Amino acid sequence: MSSPTQSQPAGQAQYQGQGNQQAARLLGEAIAQVQRIIVGQEHMVEQLMVALLAKGHCLLEGVPGVAKTLAVRSFATVVGGDFARVQFTPDLVPSDIVGTRIYKASQEGFDIELGPVFVNFVLADEINRAPAKVQSAMLELMAEKQVSIGGHTYPAPKPFIVIATQNPVESEGVYPLPEAQRDRFLLKVDVPYPRGNEEFEILRRMSVDPPEAQQILNPDLILKLQRQASDVFVHNLVAEYIVRLVLATRTPAEFNMPDLTSVIQIGCSPRATLGLVAAARALALIHGRDYVLPTDVQAVAKDVMSHRLVLGFDAVADNVSTAQVIERIVAMVPPPTPVWNAGQQRQSPGQHQQPDFH
Incomplete structure (x- = not known):
């Protein structure tokens, strides 16, 4: 990882990866920054971070208007990296998302035009509206993190995560995700309606000038935290x-x-x-x-x-x-x-004081 620079957001320069407590503080700061925008939905925001650290993809399911897309946009802003939103519709074809070959007359040959999915964060909005050919094109991208176009393989950038949303209440123009596609998602999070006090806070916070999220992480830090999570x-x-x-x-x-x-x-x-x-x-x-x-x-x-x-x-x-x-x-x-050894406290055990089990 490159050394921190003066232009990096606050919090990045302080993290050198020495301990899990320090990583937890940084991750907590990132989650809190998303919570400035999203009222409630603590479970959804935490699971987005879990999916990112576990190098997996996340599927959000909920009725329209419960801030699924806003949560993903805010999350992408906080963790840094490139972000693209792809609105899935029934008339999509695979080349619309992964790219295609384009004939260049000046070169008398074909050139590769990569699609919008070659970013760190892909928001697949209403993924169940896409036909089966588009969903199958997403399989290689999600499982192998690469795309094959014209006999050549193009890897996705690192880190790479697909966060998809789907609406469970509509039936017209919807292609239900097949089992093989659902299995590619590490997490499927149900997004409920907000509670009464949260609804009031949404009205108070978002009816005027809404807050904006600040970047806390960057792609290099995310890769470092992913390696730390795998250990x-x-x-x-x-x-x-x-x-x-x-x-x-x-x-x-x-x-x-x-x-x-x-x-x-x-x-x-x-x-x-x-x-x-x-x-x-x-x-x-x-x-x-x-x-x-x-x-x-x-x-x-x-x-x-x-x-x-x-x-x-x-x-x-x-x-x-x-x-x-x-x-x-x-x-x-x-x-x-x-089973905790003598001297260990269950609430806050030391970093390297691991429990035994029976």
Whole structure:
């Protein structure tokens, strides 16, 4: 990473990457800056940061007007880097987003014109309005972080994250995301309506001159924080707990939940296992720890696993949601218990004083 310069935003020059507590302060400052714009929705803003640190993509689902797009724009401003918004419509073709070959008469040959997705942050607005060919073009971009045009491969910039939004209430002109596409997203976050006091604060804050977010991070810092998140320690018993959570979606009868056998048609894929580890590590870093606790796994389980489940026909007819199924599984699968050594305080353990588990 290049050395800090005088032109960098406040907070960047103070971070040299020595400890997770210092990283947590910087990440907390970035999250607080987004919260200056977005009233409430603390869970959504935190999960956006989790997805960024875990090198994953995020899908936001909510009715129109709950500040999904504003949150993503504010988040991109705070963390720095290039940002592009792509409005997905039914008449889009893949070349509109990834680029195409253009004939140049002066060169008597073809030149490559890259699409708008070659930025650090792609906001795929209303992604479920795009037809299947466009959604499949996004698969290579999201999974491989590269695009193939005219026999050549063009890598996406680093860091790279796709944050997509979708509207769950419309049915006309909508192409539901297939399971393979949903599985590419590390997190799927449901964005609810604001509460009464938050609605009043939105009226007070946004009806006049709205506040503006300030940049806190930059792409080099993000890469450094991503490497730091990937080094967060995961105890073997915590890893086994993650595996048991995923296995419980495939064979619930073996985990004392035989009633879920007819509810779940297809369980979570191994991407859910890897996603739980990556998201839990990122959340631990946000909280200033260099080790993962079972509570970190439980906090991200619903957003990582619920969109990877496929429920049976009867469960859908009975209005059973995947989030309810995941909550039941998390409640039924026992987590390992952290054991703190003498002198350690559970509320604020030292950075390198990791708990044992049993």
